[in-house]
Amino acid sequence: MQASTIWWTLAGLILATELATGTIYLLMISVGMAAGAIAAHLGLDWPAQAACAAIVGMVSILLGRRIRRHRAPRLPAQASPDVNLDIGETVHVEQWGSDGTARVPYRGSQWNVALRPGSLPTSGLHRIIEIQGNRLIVDKA
Numbered sequence: 001m002q003a004s005t006i007w008w009t010l011a012g013l014i015l016a017t018e019l020a021t022g023t024i025y026l027l028m029i030s031v032g033m034a035a036g037a038i039a040a041h042l043g044l045d046w047p048a049q050a051a052c053a054a055i056v057g058m059v060s061i062l063l064g065r066r067i068r069r070h071r072a073p074r075l076p077a078q079a080s081p082d083v084n085l086d087i088g089e090t091v092h093v094e095q096w097g098s099d100g101t102a103r104v105p106y107r108g109s110q111w112n113v114a115l116r117p118g119s120l121p122t123s124g125l126h127r128i129i130e131i132q133g134n135r136l137i138v139d140k141a
Helices: 003-021 024-041 046-070
Strands: 090-093 101-106 109-115 124-132 135-140
Touching: 003 024, 003 046, 024 046, 090 101, 090 109, 090 135, 101 135, 109 124
Parallel strands: 109 135
Antiparallel strands: 090 124, 101 109, 124 135
């Protein structure tokens, strides 16, 4: 069996494992194995093939970690509009209670509403910025 076939088989097995587990690091190692296969196709000897696979695998892992680190931080689930479709919607608050909460009709039922800390309780239109349990956290729209 040729060395390139072994490298391609290893790359495929690691890629299949990555698809089953969902870890991005196995994908990067699979890229390194493909680099080893390409080195074998170029006629390089075994140590050079292994070095190519190791270098490309490690560089791709380091680049992946660097890209992940520089991405914007994810919002917690209760404040993420990707998770809660209510984030960004508006409600009309007629009157605030003495404890800084109110009850408003929203989506066919009554909801408890609280202001974002530091906001002043004024009546009118408010935007939902977070959901904590059955309480809508709002800010003046």
